[in-house]
Amino acid sequence: MDNKIVNESLIAGKGWFPADVSTFGNYVDSLYSFILWVSVILFVAITIVVVTFVLKYRKRPGYVQPGGEHITHNTKLELAWTVPPLILCLFVFYWGFTGFLDMSVAPKNGEEIHVVGKKWIWQFEYKNGTKTLSEMVVPVNTPIILVMTSEDVLHSFYSPNMRIKRDVVPNRYTKIWFQATRTGNFQIFCTEFCGDGHSQMQGTIRVVSAEEYKDWLANSGSADDGLPLEKLGEKVYSAKGCVACHSIDGSAMVGPSWKGTWGTSRPMTGGGSVIMDENYVKESVNYPIAKVVQGYQPVMPSYKGLLSDREIDGVIAYLKTLK
Amino acid sequence: MSLPAVRTDYINATKGWKSWLTTLDHKRIGIMYLLFIAISFGLGGFFALALRMELLNPGKLLFTAKQYNQLFTLHGAVMVFLFIVPSIPASLGNFLLPLQIGAKDVAFPRMNLMSFYLYLFGAVFCVYSMVAGAADTGWTFYTPYSITTSTSVISMTLGAFILGFSSIFTGLNFIVTIHKMRAPGMTWFRMPLMVWALYATAIIQVLATPVLGITLLLLIIERVAGIGIFDPALGGDPVLFQHFFWFYSHPAVYIMILPAMGVMSELVTTFCKKNIFGYKMIAYSSLAIAIISFLVWGHHLFVSGQSDYAAMIFSLLTYLVAIPSAVKIFNWIATMYQGEIDLKAPFLYFLAFLFLFSIGGFTGIMLGSLSLDVYLHDTYFVVAHFHYVMMGGTVMAFLGGLHYWWPKMFGRMYSEGAAFVAWLFIMVGFNMVFFTQFLLGTKGMPRRYYSYLDQFQPLHAFSTSGTWVLTVGFLIMAFYLVESLLNGKQAPDNPWGGLTLEWTTQSPPITENFLDTPIVDCGPYEYDKVKV
Numbered sequence: 001m002d003n004k005i006v007n008e009s010l011i012a013g014k015g016w017f018p019a020d021v022s023t024f025g026n027y028v029d030s031l032y033s034f035i036l037w038v039s040v041i042l043f044v045a046i047t048i049v050v051v052t053f054v055l056k057y058r059k060r061p062g063y064v065q066p067g068g069e070h071i072t073h074n075t076k077l078e079l080a081w082t083v084p085p086l087i088l089c090l091f092v093f094y095w096g097f098t099g100f101l102d103m104s105v106a107p108k109n110g111e112e113i114h115v116v117g118k119k120w121i122w123q124f125e126y127k128n129g130t131k132t133l134s135e136m137v138v139p140v141n142t143p144i145i146l147v148m149t150s151e152d153v154l155h156s157f158y159s160p161n162m163r164i165k166r167d168v169v170p171n172r173y174t175k176i177w178f179q180a181t182r183t184g185n186f187q188i189f190c191t192e193f194c195g196d197g198h199s200q201m202q203g204t205i206r207v208v209s210a211e212e213y214k215d216w217l218a219n220s221g222s223a224d225d226g227l228p229l230e231k232l233g234e235k236v237y238s239a240k241g242c243v244a245c246h247s248i249d250g251s252a253m254v255g256p257s258w259k260g261t262w263g264t265s266r267p268m269t270g271g272g273s274v275i276m277d278e279n280y281v282k283e284s285v286n287y288p289i290a291k292v293v294q295g296y297q298p299v300m301p302s303y304k305g306l307l308s309d310r311e312i313d314g315v316i317a318y319l320k321t322l323k
Numbered sequence: 324m325s326l327p328a329v330r331t332d333y334i335n336a337t338k339g340w341k342s343w344l345t346t347l348d349h350k351r352i353g354i355m356y357l358l359f360i361a362i363s364f365g366l367g368g369f370f371a372l373a374l375r376m377e378l379l380n381p382g383k384l385l386f387t388a389k390q391y392n393q394l395f396t397l398h399g400a401v402m403v404f405l406f407i408v409p410s411i412p413a414s415l416g417n418f419l420l421p422l423q424i425g426a427k428d429v430a431f432p433r434m435n436l437m438s439f440y441l442y443l444f445g446a447v448f449c450v451y452s453m454v455a456g457a458a459d460t461g462w463t464f465y466t467p468y469s470i471t472t473s474t475s476v477i478s479m480t481l482g483a484f485i486l487g488f489s490s491i492f493t494g495l496n497f498i499v500t501i502h503k504m505r506a507p508g509m510t511w512f513r514m515p516l517m518v519w520a521l522y523a524t525a526i527i528q529v530l531a532t533p534v535l536g537i538t539l540l541l542l543i544i545e546r547v548a549g550i551g552i553f554d555p556a557l558g559g560d561p562v563l564f565q566h567f568f569w570f571y572s573h574p575a576v577y578i579m580i581l582p583a584m585g586v587m588s589e590l591v592t593t594f595c596k597k598n599i600f601g602y603k604m605i606a607y608s609s610l611a612i613a614i615i616s617f618l619v620w621g622h623h624l625f626v627s628g629q630s631d632y633a634a635m636i637f638s639l640l641t642y643l644v645a646i647p648s649a650v651k652i653f654n655w656i657a658t659m660y661q662g663e664i665d666l667k668a669p670f671l672y673f674l675a676f677l678f679l680f681s682i683g684g685f686t687g688i689m690l691g692s693l694s695l696d697v698y699l700h701d702t703y704f705v706v707a708h709f710h711y712v713m714m715g716g717t718v719m720a721f722l723g724g725l726h727y728w729w730p731k732m733f734g735r736m737y738s739e740g741a742a743f744v745a746w747l748f749i750m751v752g753f754n755m756v757f758f759t760q761f762l763l764g765t766k767g768m769p770r771r772y773y774s775y776l777d778q779f780q781p782l783h784a785f786s787t788s789g790t791w792v793l794t795v796g797f798l799i800m801a802f803y804l805v806e807s808l809l810n811g812k813q814a815p816d817n818p819w820g821g822l823t824l825e826w827t828t829q830s831p832p833i834t835e836n837f838l839d840t841p842i843v844d845c846g847p848y849e850y851d852k853v854k855v
Contacts, residue, residue: 027694032765035688035695039685043685046656049656050656050678053656053659054659054721057661057664060665065661070661070851072602074657085645086646087644089688092692093638093642095694097638098691099694100625123344133529151470152467152471153471153578156626160766163697166697169561170467170556172555172560190768190769191702192701193392193585195459195464195468196388196389196459197390199774199775253388257781284391
């Protein structure tokens with residue numbers, strides 16, 4: 001539907017996995033392969049035994065069941081199928097646990113980014129006050145520590161490529177860290193069910209070189225200055241999370257569609273109507289609950305302070321093009 | 324027909340619908356349960372068909388995001404609370420338990436009927452929730468979403484709360500029945516393994532279900548009275564809800580699977596004409612599973628932010644609970660050795676369980692591993708895993724048991740050929756739907772997604788097409804089972820050559836089960852000593 005470019009990163013992996021681009025990847029993937037192949041071997045062994053028994057002992061003309069007392073115990077056999085699986089399980093437990101500790105304990109020299117999850121966008125805040133929506137820019141080969149919290153319900157921050165996931169909980173901070181090993185755009189999903197826009201609560205981790213990161217942090221936002229307003233609005237629409245709830249093809253999602261609404265009279269919840277003009281759009285961006293279109297829930301988060309004036313102008317210009 | 328046309332049995336002993344609604348006969352109560360459990364399975368299956376249809380392509384096909392969320396919530400809630408928790412214990416268990424231990428009825432027949440009415444009463448609330456703005460929280464009701472959503476969460480949780488009592492009543496009844504009502508000579512180690520499994524299940528039902536009840540009650544209080552328990556906006560703790568919820572719901576997984584394992588032991592002995600291998604190990608492993616199952620709930624919370632030490636202990640205990648399950652599988656396979664294997668429908672479902680449950684178990688090993696779970700948690704991998712355990716395990720055993728005891732319950736045989744065709748469709752369809760989902764999960768596809776990235780579309784479409792194959796299988800089954808009730812050949816008392824007590828009485832049994840109280844002087848599966 002959107003964000004087609006970032007999706008590329010999900011398919012380019014070894015085997016069934018998405019590309020492994022963090023320091024955790026190798027560890028997690030080898031553990032997976034180990035359990036997978038041990039399981040395949042055991043499953044094939046079980047299948048061979050069962051199929052052999054079925055063929056050999058199946059009731060058929062001329063077959064006589066072996067007589068004598070049935071074997072109901074065999075201590076050696078029972079130990080053989082209890083103890084080795086137990087040892088194997090304990091080994092897998094240990095392997096899984098040590099890796100988990102590495103994922104939990106962040107290095108001290110990491111770059112800290114504050115993550116806020118809210119229905120249905122990801123917001124990132126950097127030490128120098130830079131805020132971004134849906135896109136997190138990070139330097140390559142540097143530990144990144146995410147300190148996360150939610151403004152409403154549970155969310156979960158999941159980057160398949162980085163092999164990390166952690167719930168984002170209201171009124172509490174959760175932490176996770178990763179270190180990217182190559183540059184590129186990588187997918188972020190929300191993996192804790194959070195309502196109508198859950199599947200649209202996506203984002204991108206943009207991994208760049210250390211120099212590029214420094215530059216970006218120093219003049220964040222200025223890269224968009226050259227864009228014409230309509231193009232800027234289109235970019236904001238998909239990059240800042242509007243796409244999660246507002247369609248541009250007329251279909252009703254969590255919020256009303258943007259198509260063909262500009263300049264029309266909109267019926268409001270609680271009676272009355274409002275003309276869809278510049279002031280209404282700006283008010284709805286900053287104070288979304290003030291005037292809600294009839295038939296929709298007052299669930300949109302406020303974008304106050306998250307969109308620049310020029311970006312709001314861009315959205316307005318973009319809305320005008322959606323006839 | 325060689326058998327006399329009319330014999331008195333529990334079905335024709337008294338007539339009219341009133342005689343059914345006020346019956347105290349455990350067999351009739353079991354049959355009524357069976358009917359409603361089948362209806363619930365059909366309803367839950369219908370929701371599954373609808374939501375898989377929506378996932379045929381990304382974006383909107385039939386439903387809005389909200390409707391899709393309601394669909395998967397209803398699918399989960401109906402399948403868990405109305406179908407799978409009561410499935411084997413309340414229908415097959417109710418019918419069989421007294422028969423298998425040589426008793427006339429359960430210890431408290433009135434309480435048994437009460438449990439059935441509580442089930443219906445709880446179901447009414449769940450159905451009410453469906454028509455009055457169905458809940459959209461997922462069957463897990465995670466806070467604070469479940470407190471803030473405008474859908475009818477209260478009626479659904481109240482329904483689950485009442486259904487909990489129905490489950491507790493059944494469990495209490497079974498425990499007392501097994502302790503006090505066994506036929507003369509039936510020592511603990513002469514009980515059929517189905518009875519052991521029902522006993523272990525009953526312990527969990529009685530001890531764990533109250534915790535769910537309290538949790539759902541707290542949730543309702545919070546929603547109605549605004550008292551902060553789980554909602555952080557009111558000073559509560561949302562993760563506390565998850566601990567409470569899984570403290571019941573993980574043991575509940577074993578409420579679902581233990582009776583299925585009991586059915587497996589019955590099937591393998593009868594259709595291999597063999598004494599069971601490792602009777603005591605199977606019996607004890609049921610109890611071991613029941614006990615350890617109380618201590619692993621935290622493996623649902625590995626990425627919730629719970630302490631790393633807690634996660635470590637939960638992971639370790641999770642691996643310990645895997646061992647008794649594996650032991651049972653090996654015991655059943657060993658039982659097949661030097662048997663006389665009869666590939667009738669019940670045994671086909673035995674084989675289905677063996678393979679599908681093993682896959683569920685192996686993938687459970689992956690999910691129990693901490694650093695791997697971080698990657699796979701809440702993806703389609705988990706969805707596939709628990710469907711392999713629940714549907715590949717419990718439902719297959721339930722179907723096996725249903726076919727096995729069908730002649731005993733209704734006195735009619737079904738078409739063996741049609742049963743084989745249905746089994747084939749179900750096996751193929753099931754693996755099409757759910758094996759595909761392992762691949763989706765490994766590729767990073769999150770669960771509970773209304774829409775998804777285009778790259779997942781081929782796999783989603785294949786998974787959806789599997790649901791149609793599965794549906795054909797179940798429709799064939801519904802058809803030949805109804806056909807058997809109407810025109811089926813009259814069943815002999817012991818069509819499969821079983822040795823447990825239910826096969827010593829007529830099909831269908833008389834209201835009092837046995838003409839004379841049976842006297843037991845050997846183990847339940849001694850095929851090497853008795854010739855059938």
